[in-house]
Amino acid sequence: MSKRFLRLASLLAVSMLILAACGDGDSSDTTTGGDAEPAATAAPSDGGETFEIFALLPQGNDQPYGTTYLPPFEAKAAELGLNVTITNSQYDADKQASECEVAVAANPDLIILWPAVGDTVRPCLEAANAAGIPVTVTNSDLNPEDQELSAAYSGPDTYGQGVASAEIFCELAGGEDVGIIMVNGLTGNSTAIDREAGFEDTVNEQCPNVTILARQPGNWNKDESQIAASEMITAVGAENIGGAYAADDTMVAGVIDAFKAQGIDPADLIITSIGNTFLGNPLVVSGELDGTVFQSSSWDGENAAVVAHQVLSESPSERIVLFMPSVPVTADNADDPSVAPEW
Amino acid sequence: MTEKQGISLGEAQGGPWNRIRRTLARRTEGRALALLIIVVIVTAIMEPIAFTAYEVTLGSIALIGLVALGLTAVILMGELDLAVASTLALAGVVMASIDDLALGIVTALVVGLLIGVVNAFFVVVVGINSFIATLGMLFFLRGAAFVLSGEEPVRLSDIDAGIAFGKPLIGGLTPRMLLFILAFLALQVFVTRVRAGREFYAVGGNRQAAYDAGIPVRRRIFTGFMISGFVAALAGIINTLERTAADPTAGSTVLLASFAAAIIGGVLLTGGRGSVFGTLLGAASLGILQVALTLSGVQVDVQNIVIGSVLFIAVITDPNSLRSVLGSARSFFRGRSRASPT
Numbered sequence: 192m193s194k195r196f197l198r199l200a201s202l203l204a205v206s207m208l209i210l211a212a213c214g215d216g217d218s219s220d221t222t223t224g225g226d227a228e229p230a231a232t233a234a235p236s237d238g239g240e241t242f243e244i245f246a247l248l249p250q251g252n253d254q255p256y257g258t259t260y261l262p263p264f265e266a267k268a269a270e271l272g273l274n275v276t277i278t279n280s281q282y283d284a285d286k287q288a289s290e291c292e293v294a295v296a297a298n299p300d301l302i303i304l305w306p307a308v309g310d311t312v313r314p315c316l317e318a319a320n321a322a323g324i325p326v327t328v329t330n331s332d333l334n335p336e337d338q339e340l341s342a343a344y345s346g347p348d349t350y351g352q353g354v355a356s357a358e359i360f361c362e363l364a365g366g367e368d369v370g371i372i373m374v375n376g377l378t379g380n381s382t383a384i385d386r387e388a389g390f391e392d393t394v395n396e397q398c399p400n401v402t403i404l405a406r407q408p409g410n411w412n413k414d415e416s417q418i419a420a421s422e423m424i425t426a427v428g429a430e431n432i433g434g435a436y437a438a439d440d441t442m443v444a445g446v447i448d449a450f451k452a453q454g455i456d457p458a459d460l461i462i463t464s465i466g467n468t469f470l471g472n473p474l475v476v477s478g479e480l481d482g483t484v485f486q487s488s489s490w491d492g493e494n495a496a497v498v499a500h501q502v503l504s505e506s507p508s509e510r511i512v513l514f515m516p517s518v519p520v521t522a523d524n525a526d527d528p529s530v531a532p533e534w
Numbered sequence: 535m536t537e538k539q540g541i542s543l544g545e546a547q548g549g550p551w552n553r554i555r556r557t558l559a560r561r562t563e564g565r566a567l568a569l570l571i572i573v574v575i576v577t578a579i580m581e582p583i584a585f586t587a588y589e590v591t592l593g594s595i596a597l598i599g600l601v602a603l604g605l606t607a608v609i610l611m612g613e614l615d616l617a618v619a620s621t622l623a624l625a626g627v628v629m630a631s632i633d634d635l636a637l638g639i640v641t642a643l644v645v646g647l648l649i650g651v652v653n654a655f656f657v658v659v660v661g662i663n664s665f666i667a668t669l670g671m672l673f674f675l676r677g678a679a680f681v682l683s684g685e686e687p688v689r690l691s692d693i694d695a696g697i698a699f700g701k702p703l704i705g706g707l708t709p710r711m712l713l714f715i716l717a718f719l720a721l722q723v724f725v726t727r728v729r730a731g732r733e734f735y736a737v738g739g740n741r742q743a744a745y746d747a748g749i750p751v752r753r754r755i756f757t758g759f760m761i762s763g764f765v766a767a768l769a770g771i772i773n774t775l776e777r778t779a780a781d782p783t784a785g786s787t788v789l790l791a792s793f794a795a796a797i798i799g800g801v802l803l804t805g806g807r808g809s810v811f812g813t814l815l816g817a818a819s820l821g822i823l824q825v826a827l828t829l830s831g832v833q834v835d836v837q838n839i840v841i842g843s844v845l846f847i848a849v850i851t852d853p854n855s856l857r858s859v860l861g862s863a864r865s866f867f868r869g870r871s872r873a874s875p876t
Contacts, residue, residue, distance in 0.1 A: 251833060251834060251835075252833065252835065253834065253835065275831075276829070276830075276831035277831055277833075278828055278831075278834075279833065279834040281786070281787070281834060282783070282786070283784075283786045283787045284777055284781045284783075284784060285597060285773050285777070285784060285785070285787075285788070286787055288776065288777055289593065289594050289597055289824070289828075290828050292590045292593055292594075293587075293590050293594075293825055293828045293829055295590075296583065296587030296589075296590045297583060297587075297829060308687055308777075308779070308781045308783070309687075310686075310687035310689050310777075310778075310779035310781070311687060311777035311778065311779045311781055312777075313693065313697070313778050314696070314697055314700050314776060314777060314778060317697060377783070378680055378685040378686070378782065378783065379683075379685065379686050379687050379781055379782055379783050384686065408685065
C-alpha cells in the first residue's frame with residue numbers, strides 16, 4: 192500500500208512539474224483580470240471609465256481604525272468608478288505577500304498597498320511593476336529605497352506625527368528636566384518605527400531636558416500597554432517619572448490606567464500620544480492626556496481611492512505624495528468639531 | 535505485518551467493492567481527498583483563475599504545507615510542536631543577520647535542528663508534556679527573535695539574491711514549490727519506506743507496545759522533533775529570501791494553518807494514524823480555498839468561518855467521531871423513549 196501511495200505521490204509531483212513546464216512562465220496571458228469578483232462594484236458618478244483594483248490592507252473590520260477607514264474608502268471608490276477587491280492580511284507579511292501574488296495574477300488596473308511590514312514588500316512591488324500594474328501606497332509609506340516602485344502615497348506623515356506629539360510635550364515641559372516612559376507600537380511595524388523616531392529626534396533636538404527612561408512595545412493594545420507601563424514604572428521608580436508618551440491613544444489609555452493603579456494622578460504628569468480617537472479625545476478633555484495628534488481614518492480611506500483614481504486617469508510621471516495634516520489636539524481645541532474623533 | 539494480514543483477509547472475504555470499502559476505512563486520506571475534490575470543483579466554477587494562475591495557487595499550498603509536513607512527523611507520534619511558527623521567525627532572523635547568505639542558511643538550518651533537539655529533550659528526558667514544553671519554546675524563541683533582530687525587520691544583505699529566489703526556476707515553479715515537493719517526497723519515503731519512519735506510527739499508536747517491541751522510542755521522538763524544527767527553519771529561510779527581509783513577528787498564521795492542514799489530511803492528533811500524503815491533500819485544500827476566497831474579495835472574517843467550517847467537517851466526519859456521535863444520539867433517543875409516558 193505504501194508503495195502504491197509513493198507512486199501516486201511521485202506521479203503528483205511529476206505532473207506538477209509537467210504542468211509547470213507546459214505553462215512556462217507567461218502567466219499574464221492566461222490570467223486576465225476581471226475573473227476576480229470585486230467586493231464593491233462601481234459605476235463612476237460622472238459616467239467615466241471604470242477600473243478594477245485590488246486593495247491589499249493589513250486590517251479591516253477587525254480593528255477600530257480599519258472599521259472607519261473602509262466605508263469612506265469604498266464609497267469614494269464607487270463614486271470614482273473603482274471596482275475594489277479588498278484583502279486583509281492581519282499584519283502577517285507572508286499572508287500579504289501571498290495576497291499580492293494573487294492580485295498580480297488577477298491583473299487588475301492598479302493595486303493599493305498598505306504594507307503589513309514595510310521591509311518585506313519589495314518583491315510584491317517588483318512583481319506588480321513587471322506585470323505593468325501601478326501600485327499606490329496608503330497609510331504607511333514604503334522605505335525610501337522602495338518608493339520609486341510605487342506611483343503614489345497618501346496617508347499620515349507617521350514621522351511627522353511623532354514630531355507633532357513631541358512638540359506638544361516639549362512645549363509643556365518647558366526647560367524642566369523630565370524623565371519619561373515610552374510605549375511604542377507593534378515591533379517592526381513601520382508606523383511604530385517612524386513615530387518613535389519622530390518623537391525621539393524632536394525631543395533630542397527641541398527639549399534635551401526630557402529623558403526617555405524606559406521604552407517597551409504595547410503592540411497597539413490597551414492591556415499590553417498597561418502591563419508594559421506598569422513594569423516600566425516599577426523598574427525606573429515612580430518618583431523619577433514626570434511624563435509618558437504612547438504611540439497611539441489606545442495604548443495611552445493603558446498607560447494612564449497603569450499610573451492610576453499605582454496611585455499616581457496622571458493629571459500631574461505630561462502625557463502625549465497620537466490619534467485623537469474616541470478613547471483619546473475624552474482623556475484630553477478630562478485633562479488626563481495633555482495632547483494628541485489627530486489622525487482621520489476617513490481622510491485616509493477616502494484619499495486612498497482619490498489618489499488611486501488620479502494615478503489611473505492622469506498617469507503622472509512623478510510620485511504623488513499626499514500627507515494627512517498632523518493637527519495637534521490639546522485641551523484648547525479638543526471640543527472643536529473640526530477635530531471630532533472618528534475611531 | 536498488520537496491513538498484509540488485513541489484505542489477505544479481505545481478499546478471502548469479498549469482492550472488489552468490499553476491498554475498496556476496507557481500503558477506504560483503513561486509509562486516513564479519504565476525507566481529505568473528498569474535500570479536495572469538492573474544493574477543486576467549486577473553485578473551478580467560481581474562480582477558475584485560481585487554476586489558470588496555478589503558480590500562485592501552488593505557492594499558497596507550499597506556504598501552508600511546508601511547516602505542516604514537518605509537524606506531521608511529530609503528530610504521528612502523538613506529540614505536538616507549538617514552537618514551529620517561532621522557529622520559523624527565529625531561523626529567518628538568524629539567516630538575515632549573517633551577511634554571508636550560504637553561511638546564514640546553514641546556520642539557520644542548524645538552529646532549527648537544535649530547537650528540535652531542545653524540544654525533544656524537554657519531552658523525552660525531562661518528561662514535560664509536549665504541549666507545555668513547546669508552548670514555552672514558542673514564547674522563548676519569539677522573544678529571542680525580537681532580541682536578535684533589535685525588534686525590527688532585518689533586511690537581507692543581498693536583496694537581489696532574495697528577489698531572484700522568488701522567481702520561477704522550472705516552468706512556473708519557484709524554488710519554494712520545488713523545495714516543498716522535495717520535502718514531501720523525502721518525508722513520504724521516510725515514513726513509509728524507512729524503518730525508523732515507519733516506527734513513528736508504532737510510537738504514536740501504542741507507546742508501551744513500542745517500548746516492549748524494542749523500538750527506540752526516545753530516539754524516534756528526537757528524530758520527529760528535529761524534522762519539525764528543520765522544516766520550520768527551512769520555511770523561515772524561504773520566507774525571508776522571498777520577502778528579502780526577516781520579520782520577527784513572522785508566522786502568526788502559520789501554526790494554526792499547519793495544524794489545520796494536518797487534521798484535514800486525516801492525521802490523528804493522538805498519534806498512530808495519518809500520513810504525509812494526507813497532510814499534502816489538506817494543505818492543497820486550504821491553499822486553493824485561500825486563493826479562491828482572496829480572489830473573491832471575501833472578508834477575512836468570512837474566510838475564517840469557511841476555513842473553520844472545513845476543519846470542523848474534517849473532524850466530525852472522522853469515522854471514530856461519527857461512531858461516537860451516533861452512539862450518543864442513540865442513547866439520547868433511547869433515554870427519551872424510556873422517559874416518555876407512552
